[in-house]
Amino acid sequence: YGYRGHQCRNNLYYTAAKEIVYFVAGVGVVYSPREHRQKFYRGHSDDIISLALHPERVLVATGQVGKEPYICIWDSYTVQTISVLKDVHTHGIACLAFDLDGQRLVSVGLDSKNAVCVWDWKRGKMLSMAPGHTDRIFDISWDLYQPNKLVSCGVKHIKFWSLCGNALTPKRGVFGKTGDLQTILCLACARDELTYSGALNGDIYVWKGINLIRTIQGAHAAGIFSMNACEEGFATGGRDGCIRLWDLTFKPITVIDLRETDQGYKGLSVRSVCWRGDHILVGTQDSEIFEIVVQERNKPFLIMQGHCEGELWALAVHPTKPLAVTGSDDRSVRIWSLVDHALIARCNMEEPIRCAAVNADGIHLALGMKDGSFTVLRVRDMTEVVHIKDRKEAIHELKYSPDGTYLAVGCNDSSVDIYGVAQRYKKVGECLGSLSFITHLDWSSDSRYLQTNDGNGKRLFYRMPGGKEVTSTEEIKGVHWASWTCVSGLEVNGIWPKYSDINDINSVDGNYIGQVLVTADDYGIIKLFRYPCLRKGAKFRKYIGHSAHVTNVRWSHDYQWVISIGGADHSVFQWKFIPERKLKDALHIAPQESLADSHSDESDSDLSDVPELDSEIEQETQLTYRRQVYKEDLPQLKEQCKEKQKSATSKRRERAPGNSIRLHFVHGYRGYDCRSNLFYTQIGEIVYHVAAVGVIYNRQQNTQRFYLGHDDDILCLTIHPLKDYVATGQVGRDPSIHIWDTETIKPLSILKGHHQCGISAVDFSADGKRLASVGIDDSHTIVLWDWKKGEKLSIARGSKDKIFVVKMNPYVPDKLITAGIKHMKFWRKAGGGLIGRKGYIGTLGKNDTMMCAVYGWTEEMAFSGTSTGDVCIWRDIFLVKTVKAHDGPVFSMHALEKGFVTGGKDGIIALWDDSFERCLKTYAIKRAALAPGSKGLLLEDNPSIRAISLGHGHILVGTKNGEILEVDKSGPITLLVQGHMEGEVWGLATHPYLPICATVSDDKTLRIWDLSPSHCMLAVRKLKKGGRCCCFSPDGKALAVGLNDGSFLMANADTLEDLVSFHHRKDMISDIRFSPGSGKYLAVASHDSFIDIYNVMSSKRVGICKGATSYITHIDWDIRGKLLQVNTGAKEQLFFEAPRGKKQTIPSVEVEKIAWASWTSVLGLCCEGIWPVIGEVTDVTASCLTSDKMVLATGDDLGFVKLFRYPTKGKFGKFKRYVAHSTHVTNVRWTYDDSMLVTLGGTDMSLMVWTNEMEGYREKRPCDSEESDIDSEEDGGYDSDVTRENEISYTIRALSTNIRPMFGIKPHLQQKEPSTDERPPVSRAPPQPEKLQTNNVGKKKRPIEDLVLELVFGYRGRDCRNNVHYLNDGDDIIYHTASIGILHNVATGSQSFYQEHNDDILCLTVNQHPKFINIVATGQVGDSADMSAAAPSIHIWDAINKQTLSILRCYHSKGVCSVSFSATGKLLLSVGLDPEHTITIWRWQEGAKIASRAGHNQRIFVAEFRPDSDTQFVSVGVKHVKFWTLAGRALLSKKGLLSTLEDARMQTMLAIAFGANNLTFTGTISGDVCVWKDHILCRIVARAHNGPVFAMYTTLRDGLIVTGGKERPSKEGGAVKLWDQELRRCRAFRLETGQATDCVRSVCRGKGKILVGTRNAEIIEVGEKNAACNILVNGHVDGPIWGLATHPSRDFFLSAAEDGTVRLWDIADKKMLNKVNLGHAARTVCYSPEGDMVAIGMKNGEFIILLVSSLKIWGKKRDRRCAIHDIRFSPDSRYLAVGSSENSVDFYDLTLGPTLNRISYCKDIPSFVIQMDFSADSRYLQVSSGCYKRHVYEVPSGKHLMDHAAIDRITWATWTSILGDEVLGIWSRHAEKADVNCACVSHSGISLVTGDDFGMVKLFDFPCPEKFAKHKRFLGHSPHVTNIRFTSGDRHVVSAGGDDCSLLVWRCVHTPH
Secondary structure (H helix, E strand, O other), rough: OOOOOOOOOOOOEOOOOEEEEEEEOOOEEEEEOOOOEEEEEEEOOHHHEEEEEOOOOOOOEEEOOOHHHHHOEOOOOOOOEEEOOOOOOOEEEEEEEOOOOOOOEEEEOOOOOEEEEEEEEOOEEEEEEEEEOOOOOEEEEEOOOOOOEEEEEEEOOEEEEEEEEOEEEEEEEOOOOOOOOOOOOEEEEEEOOOEEEOOOOOOOOEEEEEEEEEEEEEOOOOOOOEEEEEEOOOOEEEEEOOOEEOOOOEEEEEEEEEOOOOOOOOOOOOOEEEEEEEEEEEOOOOOEEEEEEHHHOOEEEEEEOOOOOEEEEEEEEEEOOEEEEEEOOOOOEEEOOOOOEEEEEEEEOOOOOOEEEEOOOOOEEEEEEOOOEEEEOOOOOOOOEEEEEOOOOOOOEEEOOOOEEEEEEEEOOOOEEEEEOEEEEEEEEEOOOOOEEEEEEEEEOOEEEEEEEOOOEEEEEEEOOOOEEOOOOHHHHHOOOOOOOOOOOHHHHHHOOOOOOOOOEEEEEEEOOOOEEEEOOOOOEEEEEEEEOOOOOOOEEEOOOOOOOOEEEEOOOOOOOEEEEEEEOOOOOEOOOHHHHHHHHHHHHHOOOOOOOOOOOOOOOOOOOOOOOOHHHHHHHHHOOOOOOOOOHHEEEEEHHHHHHHHHHHOOOOOOOEEEEEEEEEEEEOOOOOOOOEEEEOOOEEEEEEOOOEEEEEEEOOEEEEOOOOOOEEEEEEEEEOOOEEEEEEEEOOEOOOOOOOOOEEEEEEEEOOOOOOOEEEEOOOOOOOOEEEOEEEEEEEEEOOOOOOOOEEEEEOOOOEEEEEEEEEEEEEEEEOOOOOOEEEEEEEEEEEEEEEOEEEOOOOOOOOOEEEEOOOOOOEEEEOOOOOEEEEEEEEEEEEOOOOOOOEEEEEEOOOOEEEEHHHHHEEEOOOOOOEEEEEEEOOOHHHHOOOOEEEEEEEEOOEEEEEEEEEEEEEEOEEEEEEEOOOOOOEEEOOOOOOOOEEEEEOOOOOOEEEEEEOOOEEEOOOOOOOOOOEEEOOOOEEEEEEEEOOOOEEEEEEEEEOOEEEEOOOOOOEEEEEOOOOOOEEEEEEEOOOEEEEEEEEEEOEEEEEOOOOEEEEEOOOOOOOOOOEEEOOOOOOOEEEEOOOEEEEEEEEOOOEEEEOHHHHHHHHOOOOOOOOOOOOHHHHOOOOOOEEEEEEEEEEEOOOEEEEEOOEEEEEEEEOOOOOOOOOOOOEEOOOOOOEOOOOOOOOOOOEEEEEEOOOOOEEEEEOOOOOOOOOOOEEEOOOOOOOOOOHHHHHHHHHHHOOOOHOOOOOOOOOOOOOHHHHHOOOOOOOOOOOOOOOOOOOOOOOOOOOOOOOEEEEEEEEEOOOOOOOOOOOOOEEHHHHOOEEEEOOOOEEEOOOOOEEEEEOOOOOEEEEEEEOOOHHHHOOEEEEEEOOOOOOOOOOOOEEEEEEEEOOOEEEEEEEEOOOEEEEEEOOOOOEEEEEEEEOOOEEEEEEEEEOOOOEEEEEOOOOOOOEEEEOOOOOOOOEEEEEEEEEEEEEEOOOOHHHHHHHEOOOOOOOOOOOEEEHHHHHHHEEEEEEEEEEEEEOOEEEEEEEOOOOOEEEEEEEEOOOEEEEEEHHHHOOOOOOOEEEEEEOOOOEEEEOOOOOOOOEEEEEEOOOOOOEEEEOOOOOOOEEOOOOOOEEEEEEEOOOOOOOOOOEEOOOOEEEEOOOOOOOEEOOOOOOOEEEEEEEOOOOEEEEEOOOOOOEEEEEEOEEEEEEEEOOOOEEEEEEEEOOOEEEEEEOOOOEEEEEEOOOOOOEEEEHHOOOOOOOEEOOOOOOOEEEEEEEOOOOOEEEEOOOEEEEEEEEEOOOEOOOOHHHHHHOOOOOOOOOOOHHHHHHHOOOOOOOEEEEEEEEEOEEEEEEEEOOOOOOEEEEOOOOOOOOOOOEOOOOOOEEEEEEEEHOOEEEEEEEOOOOOEEEEEOOOOO
């Protein structure tokens, strides 16, 4: 009962089946008015607050609140979940809306940014997200008439969104003058870009596009909360209680005022309205739902009602009838019929009601109030009997005694009053024992006792009616209580959890007959317990639906129903009770599906009847896979240690050794904590895992191949149905799953990002397309992947306890099962979530731990093996039967064609028929059954079986002891692989002259291994204790073993029988060594810090070495057998003399000179370099030196095996490192001839054999080592251009600051001085003169209404590369400058522009695939990566029609510096300028980010896809070249390997090109080109250019390569070269530009032409045949371009810039006519009035006058030392005014000839001069200065004119000032840091253009004295527009850029006459 009307809107609809869908609390309700029945959707875990109906009106989307809220899409017919959308929003989901065809859903969050998110809901995938608004959003809707458009509205805003790619871009609605800026509450979209919206004041606002065009005033008297569009029109509902219907053009049809109808009341407020046909549904603030039939609109039908505002606490049930009574803070008491499901009476009281009770005869109803009074009513007619107020605090509980004579009233002031019913409720007693408020009361059956609970959790008893407290327990023992509603007491102990003392249970009610008890708590959960439940933490079933506090719960009088009420959700829930005897029949009501683990979960407490866990499983659950340091943490740790490293590496570090090692064989198999991880591949090889290695074992050849992509323990493995691919999951902070090919051992896909700690189980689907994985994080997350794409499809929390197995249904890819500790769950995919149902056990079995599971022969059947040895058989989710299969746990299970095979702890393999009826055959794993030729030895009979696999006529078995066996169907067993069992392995010794080694482990075995081809265990011996060290005697006959109890023994090396043993120490023996030569002495080191020396022959101890302060870790003898070198745990390096053990001090210089028989020390100068930078975190545990003393191998705590050159002096030596072990490498040993290295993994129990490959011995195979991890300290080379590009910092426009150092108060903030002669409004004085002299007096003045970009002079070459390309077979070229993409026609020079970027473009590329012709991608500068409009983005657009195809907002904060399309054209690669230099791959058409990864810690300049690949690409940058592979969603990288070439060093790389056969060419800063085969450097093309190679281009059609570099032009050299495919021969081209050095930044090759972009902003076309150069584009090289002057009569203009040139441009011919090199930076330029002279002002204070005709200098002068900022001819050509930054204006008289003597100057200008303008009569000059002040001076005297009136009367010849009252309106509100830099008034005197620091050009009317005047704005420039001018006749506007060195020419569009 109830409907959520408060704080929610638009949440009530008709479904297609004419049912009504809405929500209340956490439940979605589908109500059928015909049958008066409800269905419930219970997939949410908290309050639902938003709802949207799919256009087909069957599916519903609902959103909830919560910390991690999610959206459910569910079917209103079956009320099953279809999809779940999660992991994006926080706080809650405020609005939802489906698009027109229902494919996409938009949601709005309640987070601080009110995130807007668009979903592909079927796939559960987020398509796009953006911050919505700074304040709440109330409604959002798709525009149903325009694709990809949305509208949202809320607090004081409305926004119009467009979706392109992954970018949601908003435009704010413009309220303008049409309406007030106010909060918009709801909206609906209509045709023709119209949007109707309902406002807070009751008006309807109508929008066209983004502009408000009209308002419908007073549509409602108050806020319009809901608007609903249907075929006939629109319905609106408001706070005034009215519903209005409107037709499709929003003309009113009718009004229905609900307050006036018979059900209405004052204050009725409509929150939701839905109009279908002739029915209207209305939801109100007070939780009612009305249905109105339009014809009888004054008789609304009340479908549903509930309590409204305030909390709901009071609940009572009638003693004899099926009635329930509720009372709430809304002051109403309501009586509900539980049979008719209807409200049958309601009555409003004066006060909020807190409790209720009905007398035993059902006549009186007592209500306790919040003010301390209580009222008694007659139930029959709700008339008052009495009203009594004896207390001041709220009455929380009252109850009538069973005999009906007394009423007990419990109050919050801790008292209970007793009233006599018959005495008209006279007070007859009070109970005052409590110290806290009374919470619960119960009477005894005989009405003689009362028990109470209070807020302290105390339970007290009183005698009735007097109220005396009873303290004797004896008296109470026999009392029978009439009802049980108390929360404390022996009988209800079990409702409290075991270990907590929280009091969050609000209400209890006992059902004596059914022996059950129901409770209600603060978490919205109703629980059902057995009654009585005596032991704490009893089992229960739980039910969710209420959102937060359930305040009260009661059984109905006949125990058929339970009624519960929610405090905050105002709802009343009625539950049906199904007694146990009926449960069997009720199985058809399968447990409710849900996402929250609700469905009558058994609780958290341990069942007493569950058997103890099996010891092995117990052990396994204790294992922790957490690491102190994960390998993922290393890069950060290294960064932190950078400083330390820098100080140390100033010394030259030792090179890495020439030798390398290769993994050859691994002994071991991980069986002790993994199951079902062993399979046959397609070709009969065996695949399994150990440590961090995936192993493929060929049993015929006895060889292994390895997958080494993991960097930590692999925990699970599964094989693809086709048996060719394998998936393995590892341990890690963000653990990864690798899918790899068993044939090529290459990774196909790597999945990460959704698990923590590790992956415990994986499984492929039957079609092989999907993969399921389970994590070992606390909630054992389950993820379903599309592994090829690397996409997460769905995710869900699995269980609190460990999950051992996940299996996907072979028949239905959307279903899977998981099994684990007390856990069996059946899941199905629903969008982005998984919905799980617990296996239903019923009475058949116990809730057991499942160890394995498989599906049967139909999709319904499943089988699971338990920890007790049973096999459970399941149908759907129900347990059908159990079969006893093994003694002890069933660990592995496998489905066959016609049956099953199982294996258990009992070491038996059983074959079963297809229904587990009969066991067909068993095999026992016994030594006796071993086949005669089998290698290796079985350690014990009947080992625990952990994995079984069938194939190739055999059964493959993996055991807990680390053995892999093959069982022939006829019985014999072959042992294939074995390793140590569980326990750390430390002891390792290699034989002095045979290829064998010995190991000893904590598993209490000593083993001898053959390292030669047979690779088997030769012998094994069990020890009484585990051991940590062993050693062969020099003659190889004896083997000494040190044990963990302080004893050691010597055994015969062949038979392993004891020779002798000693026990002298208590602590473990840590190292043991025979002296060299004859092996006379044996040194035995122990953990109690002593070394004992024994004489081997006499078996006596002859010496003890004392003096170590900590345990001994390593000992070595010298060659003479006289000296011992010792390492201790305190990192001491000590020396002792043998045999006596005297301590010696040896200087470190001498230690090197001593000849050591062996070196296993990790301390001392000789091996200082083996300690890593992050030595604090990790220890080097072992080392071993080759016998030729060249290479030192080490093992460390992180699992790395490293090779160093010996001796390794100096810190942080270089090394090669190998990952195969997972964590601690405990020991490393070279064999006697150095041919192999043997390494031991401590915790991974594996013995790995590596072959040593000498220097020079190189097979052509990928090298699997990694070079050392510290970047080389050699510098990568230096070049000014590279440094500049590397250090440039890009700011976005919005953050740009002023380019001029202005100071003072901005004009719009200055106080105006009142002028003295303000003219009266009507004055007879002559009219004010014109402000500006105009030259078209006769013509009608036409204002300019728009500017259109027509020409751009400029190209961004100074810091961008590869950004000029041919299009259309070379007819057009495409390039960029500022924020404009330019398509330039080579023949005509005409240009067209892409202007959608809102900030500078930094990179550009063209799609080469024929399917995507003329598709261009450009990347721009941006701010932080918050996905808002200021975030960096990439635009993909069509170069011909300039249509945007996709916008990718990216996480590359700062900007995108490189883009590249893949071979198929579908993928796009981008590189960021963020500190990590992130590399991202996009599927650009969908706007989907596929993969992203940090690229390098220094700048990456370029990354390009291989032209033939969609997965391989290369990136280059500062001391960086990396070769990348895209595997699924993961990016794998290999650093370029230099070591193959002598003296190769890692330089800064600048450009990339590609060749056939996996060749890559990279251009370097030194001018060399490196040639790479795969990732190995194979040769260097020395000095391909003399300077850096900035650009390279690979021609796809013939493979020729163009390079461009920085060179001085010479006879033979050239800055552009064309090479053959292998870069062996070349032809050079010179660029005839006349520059001292040519610096090429971009090259591209078309048909017979090479296109070159240079650093000097030229774009040149070079002919391949004749080497002729044709300059297509010119531009200024360096900015800012400060000077700009337009010719007085022609369409020419001049520009002067920082690069020391003045250039003359022709607009009509679209080209540069001339350029003058001045040798100094120029700052200003001006034409004389006739256009025959040009004056140029320089940065060094000089100015020059040129004659235009001859370009000869007419005169020059330097009177100032600082820059000249403006220079002007007077209109009569007589004077020249020169304004400088020395705060001065100098006047020169030109009639006196070219001597240019200064005639006077203006004094007291307060700051530097910005602009100057002469008056029309040449008598005055206005000067604007750097302190925001404008001054007027007389010419030529320079006298300051102060008279305002006089100034106002001046007519100016030009106006370029940014200051003055006439232009006050050009200063914007947002210019705190940024300024308006320039302005120019049109020749007609009525338009004004300005340029500012934000890079905007703005068009105003002139004059504009009002602040913040209206204007149009034009984007294109980068930050800082430095100057702007109208050309003659106002035909064009030219604007000059600061940062972009570009000139933009805009065509003026005049308003028509």
